[in-house]
Amino acid sequence: MKVILDATVSPTGFISRENFEEDFLPDSGWDAFKESVARAGNFIIGRHTYEIIGPEHFDSIEATRIVVSSQNLDVRPTFTLAKSPEAALKLLEDKGFQEALVGGGSGLNSSFMRAGLVDEIIFYVVPYIIGKGTPVFTGEFEAELEFIENKPFAEGFISRYRVVAKESSGF
Ligand SMILES: NC(=O)c1ccc[n+]([C@@H]2O[C@H](COP(=O)([O-])OP(=O)(O)OC[C@H]3O[C@@H](n4cnc5c(N)ncnc54)[C@H](OP(=O)(O)O)[C@@H]3O)[C@@H](O)[C@H]2O)c1
Numbered sequence: 001m002k003v004i005l006d007a008t009v010s011p012t013g014f015i016s017r018e019n020f021e022e023d024f025l026p027d028s029g030w031d032a033f034k035e036s037v038a039r040a041g042n043f044i045i046g047r048h049t050y051e052i053i054g055p056e057h058f059d060s061i062e063a064t065r066i067v068v069s070s071q072n073l074d075v076r077p078t079f080t081l082a083k084s085p086e087a088a089l090k091l092l093e094d095k096g097f098q099e100a101l102v103g104g105g106s107g108l109n110s111s112f113m114r115a116g117l118v119d120e121i122i123f124y125v126v127p128y129i130i131g132k133g134t135p136v137f138t139g140e141f142e143a144e145l146e147f148i149e150n151k152p153f154a155e156g157f158i159s160r161y162r163v164v165a166k167e168s169s170g171f
Pocket of ligand 1: 006007008009014015016017019020021022025045046047048049050052053068069070071083084085103104105106107108109111134
């Protein structure tokens with residue numbers, strides 16, 4: 001299973017404001033997410049993103065939708081609950097997927113990275129700076145990346161990296 005982590009970020013590395021609003025992100029960020037989902041056929045989001053954005057907001061995206069939470073959430077029928085990142089990947093593997101898309105937010109991204117589960121990271125970098133907010137990753141971990149490519153996208157650029165030294169493999 002190839003795991004791709006996908007985030008729309010300001011050049012300062014923030015994915016939303018401190019109050020969790022994403023008003024500084026252009027529509028192209030959402031379009032990019034939908035294209036990635038169309039390729040993978042699925043996406044995985046954290047409980048906070050599920051609640052902040054609202055599960056109904058994802059109804060128009062044809063995909064297997066997973067929300068990760070340690071709680072016994074009563075999720076919308078269009079979503080499946082997984083209790084951990086590993087459980088989310090197992091659900092997708094059992095359905096025959098070869099690729100999984102991790103769609104954020106910060107806490108979930110970091111959980112996947114800390115567990116050494118991510119193979120590739122795609123940043124959609126938008127031309128709008130905010131100086132504080134929700135960072136794309138949070139907490140204590142490091143990962144060595146290999147640059148793959150930069151290419152233009154809408155108003156900004158797409159930056160792709162391979163994760164070469166994963167946290168759980170003794171980086
Ligand atoms: N720009 C972008 O690309 C983008 C993409 C997605 C989201 N966002 C933004 O990101 C913000 C939300 O990020 P966030 O960091 O606050 O929340 P989040 O990552 O969406 O959700 C965090 C929650 O996910 C669950 N979780 C994470 N790791 C887990 C693990 N190992 N095992 C079990 N559950 C786990 C926990 O839920 P429980 O507490 O229930 O256990 C945790 O509280 C929002 O503002 C959203 O709009 C931006």
